[in-house]
């Protein structure tokens with residue numbers, strides 16, 4: 707994705723849409739970390755460092771690829787899922803709410819005319835990256851959401867036939 711990305715007001719709209727999701731128990735079991743401007747390359751430098759340490763055989767090209775991950779779009783938002791264990795609201799529901807946050811943001815960005823993509827990739831599941839991000843014990847990355855203008859039109863992918871995934875419930879005999 708290329709410039710322009712969402713400006714301050716548009717990003718605010720996207721984030722507000724993200725924060726306006728079904729949330730059982732009013733827990734707000736999520737938070738957002740923004741990567742804009744130089745912060746994208748600075749975070750990329752951390753990814754390159756962590757990748758190089760974990761993969762001593764990594765080539766310079768591979769390390770450069772990691773360094774440039776977040777510069778693939780003008781704005782990246784990490785949606786952090788923050789689960790409170792041992793309360794009345796099941797953890798499953800708290801996690802689902804974080805998924806709804808991601809989808810609402812994609813829909814909002816698309817409605818504003820931007821490209822929007824939900825990626826996880828390895829750096830959503832890495833303890834050292836989580837430390838760099840300052841994630842707490844009960845926090846996980848739900849997704850890195852990439853926003854910008856589409857440089858190429860997206861290919862449509864096969865979608866399931868509704869008839870394959872839909873049924874009418876009937877009582878057991």
Ligand SMILES: Cc1cc2nc3c(=O)[nH]c(=O)nc-3n(C[C@H](O)[C@H](O)[C@H](O)COP(=O)(O)O)c2cc1C
Nearest residue numbers: 812822823824825826827828848849860861862863
């Ligand atoms: C939680 C989650 C993580 C995803 N992570 C990746 C990923 O790491 N790499 C990838 O190519 N697609 C990933 N996807 C798929 C893309 O977000 C998206 O479905 C795909 O680009 C097609 O977009 P569309 O369904 O809006 O057309 C992920 C989707 C979800 C829901």
